[in-house]
Amino acid sequence: MQEALLEVKNLVTSFRTADGTLQAVKDVSFEVKKGETLCIVGESGCGKSITSLSVIGLLPQNGSIESGEVLLEGKPIQDLSHEEMRRLRGNRISMIFQEPMTALNPVLTIGYQLREPLLLHRNVSKKEATVKAIELLKQVGIPYPEKRLKQYPHELSGGMRQRVMIAIALACHPGLLIADEPTTALDVTIQAQILDLINDLKEELGMGVLMITHDMGVVAEVADRVMVMYAGKKVEEGTVEEVFGNPKHPYTKGLLNSVPNIDDPEFELEAIPGSMPGLNEEISGCRFHPRCQFAMDKCKVLDPPEFIDRNGHTAKCWLHEDEEVKADESNGTVTATV
Amino acid sequence: MKAMEQSPPPSESKVLLELNGVRKYFPIKGGVLKRVQGNVKAVESISLKVFEGESLGVVGESGCGKSTLGRTILGLEELTDGKIIFNDQEIQDLKKKEKKKFVKEMQMIFQDPYASLNPRQRVGHALDEVFRMHTKLPADERRMAVVDLLKEVGLKEESYDRYPHEFSGGQRQRIGIARAIALNPQFIICDEAVSALDVSVQAQVLKLLKTLQRKYNLSYLFISHDLGVVQYFCDRVLVMYLGNAVEMGTVKDIFKHPLHPYTQALLSAIPRPSVHGRKERIRLTGDMPNPADPPSGCPFHTRCPIAQDVCVTDKPAWVEHRENHFAACHFA
Numbered sequence: 297m298q299e300a301l302l303e304v305k306n307l308v309t310s311f312r313t314a315d316g317t318l319q320a321v322k323d324v325s326f327e328v329k330k331g332e333t334l335c336i337v338g339e340s341g342c343g344k345s346i347t348s349l350s351v352i353g354l355l356p357q358n359g360s361i362e363s364g365e366v367l368l369e370g371k372p373i374q375d376l377s378h379e380e381m382r383r384l385r386g387n388r389i390s391m392i393f394q395e396p397m398t399a400l401n402p403v404l405t406i407g408y409q410l411r412e413p414l415l416l417h418r419n420v421s422k423k424e425a426t427v428k429a430i431e432l433l434k435q436v437g438i439p440y441p442e443k444r445l446k447q448y449p450h451e452l453s454g455g456m457r458q459r460v461m462i463a464i465a466l467a468c469h470p471g472l473l474i475a476d477e478p479t480t481a482l483d484v485t486i487q488a489q490i491l492d493l494i495n496d497l498k499e500e501l502g503m504g505v506l507m508i509t510h511d512m513g514v515v516a517e518v519a520d521r522v523m524v525m526y527a528g529k530k531v532e533e534g535t536v537e538e539v540f541g542n543p544k545h546p547y548t549k550g551l552l553n554s555v556p557n558i559d560d561p562e563f564e565l566e567a568i569p570g571s572m573p574g575l576n577e578e579i580s581g582c583r584f585h586p587r588c589q590f591a592m593d594k595c596k597v598l599d600p601p602e603f604i605d606r607n608g609h610t611a612k613c614w615l616h617e618d619e620e621v622k623a624d625e626s627n628g629t630v631t632a633t634v
Numbered sequence: 635m636k637a638m639e640q641s642p643p644p645s646e647s648k649v650l651l652e653l654n655g656v657r658k659y660f661p662i663k664g665g666v667l668k669r670v671q672g673n674v675k676a677v678e679s680i681s682l683k684v685f686e687g688e689s690l691g692v693v694g695e696s697g698c699g700k701s702t703l704g705r706t707i708l709g710l711e712e713l714t715d716g717k718i719i720f721n722d723q724e725i726q727d728l729k730k731k732e733k734k735k736f737v738k739e740m741q742m743i744f745q746d747p748y749a750s751l752n753p754r755q756r757v758g759h760a761l762d763e764v765f766r767m768h769t770k771l772p773a774d775e776r777r778m779a780v781v782d783l784l785k786e787v788g789l790k791e792e793s794y795d796r797y798p799h800e801f802s803g804g805q806r807q808r809i810g811i812a813r814a815i816a817l818n819p820q821f822i823i824c825d826e827a828v829s830a831l832d833v834s835v836q837a838q839v840l841k842l843l844k845t846l847q848r849k850y851n852l853s854y855l856f857i858s859h860d861l862g863v864v865q866y867f868c869d870r871v872l873v874m875y876l877g878n879a880v881e882m883g884t885v886k887d888i889f890k891h892p893l894h895p896y897t898q899a900l901l902s903a904i905p906r907p908s909v910h911g912r913k914e915r916i917r918l919t920g921d922m923p924n925p926a927d928p929p930s931g932c933p934f935h936t937r938c939p940i941a942q943d944v945c946v947t948d949k950p951a952w953v954e955h956r957e958n959h960f961a962a963c964h965f966a
Contacts, residue, residue, distance in 0.1 A: 339835075453921045516908055540908060550834060557862070558862050558901070568834035571834075
């Protein structure tokens with residue numbers, strides 16, 4: 297087994313809003329190993345982006361980690377000061393965002409933005425940083441890198457901008473790369489290029505990748521392991537083969553059945569009825585039960601614990617009661633919600 | 635309820651809409667005198683037919699002109715050249731007044747339903763407006779008609795007095811659909827109608843559109859960048875690249891036996907939601923060229939894996955290679 301690079305334990309993230317404190321992430325635990333890609337899948341509002349922002353310490357002003365631990369290579373980072381966090385970000389953890397135009401600074405050249413992390417974290421001269429920047433642009437497959445350094449973000453196409461973002465993120469060889477919907481804003485042919493690039497670089501540099509996406513196709517393409525989230529909670533986790541071959545949670549099955557399959561024209565779409573509940577909606581028992589076709593009486597009152605099978609494939613669903621309850625969650629969570 | 639079995643093969647049904655060499659150029663003005671310096675060729679000579687009760691998908695990457703094509707058909711953009719024939723009548727040169735009766739027959743569903751609803755107007759009133767504009771029904775009958783509409787698209791009667799912000803994305807798109815079907819049109823253009831929705835909700839809306847199609851014998855022009863959705867929803871597909879039609883055929887032909895290298899690359903680039911048989915992709919390098927300065931010859935030759943010298947000089951003709959399967963490529 298590879299050692300864990302990132303461990304998140306019982307993370308709870310909440311927001312102060314006009315309607316009181318709302319929990320966006322409810323007791324989520326997972327880990328990312330070196331050289332591994334973990335995909336967090338879910339629909340908008342399920343808390344997947346907030347989970348990643350909690351890890352990198354970029355929550356909006358009104359959000360905070362209420363409880364839980366975030367461990368990077370065994371050391372807790374959730375309580376670090378702003379200054380200490382800043383030394384980690386861009387250095388040991390990097391992030392790629394969905395919209396490269398809003399993530400890049402429009403009034404600074406590509407070269408300036410590429411050199412910045414190197415000058416900040418690596419203590420190199422400007423000349424050395426420029427050489428490194430050209431190397432980075434070559435690495436992410438941008439033609440004429442010397443020319444690009446003097447250009448501004450608006451002069452590049454969407455795919456190019458996302459490559460620049462990746463180059464900036466990789467500048468200091470981070471151990472962990474967080475990618476929040478990195479290809480959602482791009483066309484399929486460009487998306488394929490970017491996914492290949494992330495995969496190649498991951499192998500080359502031995503990074504851990506935490507990828508956030510709503511696209512099941514992207515997941516199948518890049519993930520080693522998959523974690524499915526629904527309404528702030530983790531509902532299923534397993535290897536990509538397990539989750540796609542043998543989905544356990546009705547929500548995961550529903551997600552897989554709502555995506556048309558290109559290779560199988562006979563495939564019949566099955567929509568999940570209803571829509572994602574809001575953060576302030578109180579739902580007793582399992583958060584998914586109002587939309588679940590297998591809901592039993594038990595589901596309406598008792599929140600299921602995490603059941604785990606022999607392959608380490610977990611699901612938070614009473615349908616898998618015959619399996620073992622995952623060790624560290626067997627106490628507390630079940631009784632608390634009765 | 636499979637896409638391909640729903641409507642009879644195209645040759646047997648009636649042609650509802652025909653496009654003949656439709657072009658749309660946007661002039662680029664510049665300099666001190668704001669003279670026209672060139673044109674963005676958004677839609678370049680497109681000819682096609684839409685049959686009654688079928689869904690024609692239009693796919694392509696962003697900037698390929700698929701939305702402009704839809705808007706031009708409806709008259710939201712002024713046509714540069716070509717003919718639009720709807721129900722055997724040319725409609726491109728009609729005056730505004732004469733056009734009104736065709737407006738009833740052609741409707742559009744937009745991508746962002748929130749942006750297309752007035753945030754200060756109750757949903758019922760927004761829908762009521764359609765009837766006030768186009769019918770002479772008295773107020774109480776109009777209200778009944780609106781309530782019927784809301785029910786038709788799966789919303790509750792209470793929605794009448796609600797504001798758009800009170801609805802979720804999927805529900806808002808249902809309101810958009812209600813508005814589009816209010817006057818019993820024959821033809822609806824769906825411009826990325828489900829792209830902004832989450833997958834579980836997307837499937838619900840697609841099912842609603844299909845149910846309505848069967849009930850009212852509607853024809854759809856379904857514009858989308860999502861080939862999976864198009865394959866599920868449509869009967870025939872038009873593939874566009876840089877304003878040009880590159881391939882058109884039945885869903886089965888396009889997805890099983892694509893002729894044009896661009897279609898092949900597009901299909902192979904889609905991430906498949908299955909872990910069995912991750913396939914080697916056809917890698918396209920580079921980006922789409924600038925439509926203001928399109929490449930010579932075949933518009934795709936700059937990125938095409940099989941391009942030859944002839945592709946740089948000669949523009950390939952639009953040829954019917956098999957029955958109802960057209961492609962524009964020298965090597966198809």
